[in-house]
Amino acid sequence: MTTTHSFAAxxxxxxxxxxxxxxxxxxxxxxxxxxxxxxxxxxxxxGGKRLRPFLVVAAADLFxxxxxRALRAGxxxxxxxxxxxxxxxxxxxxxxxLRRGRPTVHKAFDExxxxxxxxxxxxxxxxxxxxxxxxxxxAVRAALVTELAKGSGAAGMVGxxxxxxxxxxxxxxxxxxxxxxxxxxxxxxxxxCRLGAVLAGAPxxxxxxxxxxxxxxxFAFQIADDVLDVESSAQVAGKATGKDAAxxxxxxxxxxxxxxxxAEARRLVEQAIGQIEIFGPAAEPLRQAAVFVIxxxx
Ligand code: GRG
Numbered sequence: 001m002t003t004t005h006s007f008a009a010x011x012x013x014x015x016x017x018x019x020x021x022x023x024x025x026x027x028x029x030x031x032x033x034x035x036x037x038x039x040x041x042x043x044x045x046x047g048g049k050r051l052r053p054f055l056v057v058a059a060a061d062l063f064x065x066x067x068x069r070a071l072r073a074g075x076x077x078x079x080x081x082x083x084x085x086x087x088x089x090x091x092x093x094x095x096x097x098l099r100r101g102r103p104t105v106h107k108a109f110d111e112x113x114x115x116x117x118x119x120x121x122x123x124x125x126x127x128x129x130x131x132x133x134x135x136x137x138x139a140v141r142a143a144l145v146t147e148l149a150k151g152s153g154a155a156g157m158v159g160x161x162x163x164x165x166x167x168x169x170x171x172x173x174x175x176x177x178x179x180x181x182x183x184x185x186x187x188x189x190x191x192x193c194r195l196g197a198v199l200a201g202a203p204x205x206x207x208x209x210x211x212x213x214x215x216x217x218x219f220a221f222q223i224a225d226d227v228l229d230v231e232s233s234a235q236v237a238g239k240a241t242g243k244d245a246a247x248x249x250x251x252x253x254x255x256x257x258x259x260x261x262x263a264e265a266r267r268l269v270e271q272a273i274g275q276i277e278i279f280g281p282a283a284e285p286l287r288q289a290a291v292f293v294i295x296x297x298x
Contacts, residue, residue, distance in 0.1 A: 007285075007288040007289070007291070007292050008292070010285065010288070011049060011050070011051070011054055011289075011292070014050060014053065014054045014057055015048075015049065015050035015053075015054070017067075017071055018050045018053040018054075018071060018074055018075060018078060019045060019046075019050075021071045021072060021074070021075040022044050022045055022075050022078065022079075023041075023045060025072075025075055025079075025124070025128060026040055026041050026044060026045070026124070028041060035109070035113060036113060036116045036117055036120050037120070038109075039105055039108075039109045039113045039114065039116070039117035039120075040117045040120045040121050040124075042105060042108060042109070042117075043082045043083070043085070043086045043105050043117055043118075043121060044078065044079060044082045044121060046100075047100035047101065047102070048078070048081075048082070048100055049296070049298065050074075050078060051189075051221075051289070051293070052074065052077045052078055052081050052188060052189060052192040053071070053074025053075060053077060053078050053192070054074070054289065055074075055189065055192040055193050055196070055214065055286070055289065056070055056073050056074035056077055056192045056193075056195050056196050056199075057070045057071065057074055057196070058196070058285040058286050058289065059192070059193045059194075059195070059196020059197060059210050059286065060073070060195075060196035060197075060199050060200060061196070061282070061285070062196065062197075062200075062202075062206075062279050062282050062283060062286075063196070063197065063199075063200030063202050063206075064200075065196065065199045065200050068133075069133075069134055069135055069199055070196065070199060072128055072129075072131070072133060072134040073128075073129065073134060073144060073195050073196075073199055074192070074195075075128060076125040076126070076128040076129045076134075076144075076148060077125070077148065077188065077191065077192050077195065079121040079122070079124055079125040079128070080121070080122060080125045080148065080151075080152045080157075080188065081188060082121055083117075083118040083119070083120075083121035083122040083125075084118075084152075084157060084161070084188075085099055086104070086105045086106075086114050086117055086118040086121070087114075087115070087118040088161070089104040089105065089106065089114075090106055090111060090114060090115070091106070091111065093161075093165070094243070105117055105118075122152075125148065126145055126148065126149070129141060129144040129145050129148060130145055135199060137201075140198065140199065140201060143198050144195060144198055144199070147191055147194055147195055147198055148191060148195070150187075150191070151187045151188050151190065151191025151192075151194075152187070152188060152191070155183075155187075156183055156187030156188065156191065157183065157184060157185075157187050157188050159183045160180055160181070160182070160183030160184025160185070160187065161184055163176075163179070163180045163183065163184070164180055164184055167180065167249060167250065168247070168249065172250060174255065177250055177251075177252070177255065178219075181218075181219060181222045181252075182215060182218065182219065184222075185218050185219075185221060185222045185225075186214070186215045186218030186219060186222070187218075188218075189214045189215070189217060189218035189221065190210075190211045190212075190213075190214030190215045190218060191211075191214070192214060193210040193211060193213055193214035193286075194207050194210055194211045194214065196210065197210050206278075206279075209275050209276060209278055209279075210275075210276070212272075212275045213272045213273075213275040213276045213286065213290070214272075216268045216269070216271045216272035216275060216290075217268070217269070217272045217289065217290045217293050219265075219268045220265045220266075220268040220269050220272065220290070220293050220294050221293040221294075222252065223252045223253075223261050223262075223264060223265040223268070223294070224265060224293055224294045224295075224296060226251040226252050226253045226261060227253060227258065227261060227262060227265075228296075228297070228298075229243065229251070229253075230253055230258065231258075252264065252265075262294075265294045266294065269290045269291060269293070269294055272290040273287050273290055
């Protein structure tokens with residue numbers, strides 16, 4: 001296995017290709033509606049680890065999917081992720097001023113433009129998947145659209161966000177907290193992994209193994225986020241920290257303690273790695289990604 005440092009380099013190479021794809025897919029326009037495109041570009045370009053597109057590409061690579069198709073599907077997932085961050089940062093939700101080390105979209109532009117920029121990114125993600133350049137087979141394109149819709153909608157990320165907003169009044173038990181996180185964070189990460197298999201027309205068993213891997217690293221990722229919220233500074237994390245404790249929110253850290261949460265994240269990484277054993281040595285980048293998610297600082 002190569003080191004975490006060399007995985008960071010692999011992730012960064014993929015991020016460069018994802019950025020170029022997003023830049024092409026979101027050209028600036030000079031007409032009055034150009035303001036929303038400018039806000040979409042602000043939200044989607046420059047910054048972010050691009051973990052979800054990396055997972056699409058690494059899963060697709062298991063089946064030798066042409067890189068351009070995987071990058072387009074990865075860019076679509078990243079558009080959804082960026083929209084979710086823009087809307088999550090709004091005063092009506094988390095009310096954050098800082099994201100990826102810069103002012104949030106509603107601070108750099110205004111609230112209405114931020115709402116529209118999120119809407120624009122979400123909508124365009126599906127346009128990208130439905131484009132024949134993403135896959136020549138219409139049935140595959142329909143399957144990609146369905147997969148992303150399920151991962152991002154009320155049965156996935158949006159549903160998780162709805163539970164999260166109500167969480168202070170819900171008295172969630174451990175199972176409830178796990179369900180919240182598996183929808184809010186896990187669903188889009190699992191979806192990213194599954195999209196790689198969908199692009200390849202791989203069997204359901206491969207799709208499900210990748211989805212289970214994604215859910216496990218999604219949990220580990222969320223725990224790492226909870227740990228960062230406690231341990232990191234806004235300067236290092238590039239976003240506000242300490243918010244969960246201030247809001248009295250139940251997190252894996254508040255439930256398990258810092259050490260317990262870190263141990264649970266390690267267990268989840270092992271579980272994730274077990275799910276992709278069937279793919280053999282070709283799954284090495286995905287194994288490294290699983291280890292990376294709990295060592296990250298941003
Ligand atoms: C508004 C519909 C809607 C959903 C919001 C993603 C989300 C749901 C909320 C973000 C809140 C949050 C901090 C969740 C923890 C995990 C997470 C998604 C962190 C941000 O993702 P990274 O670390 O960010 O991949 P970068 O900037 O690297 O892309």
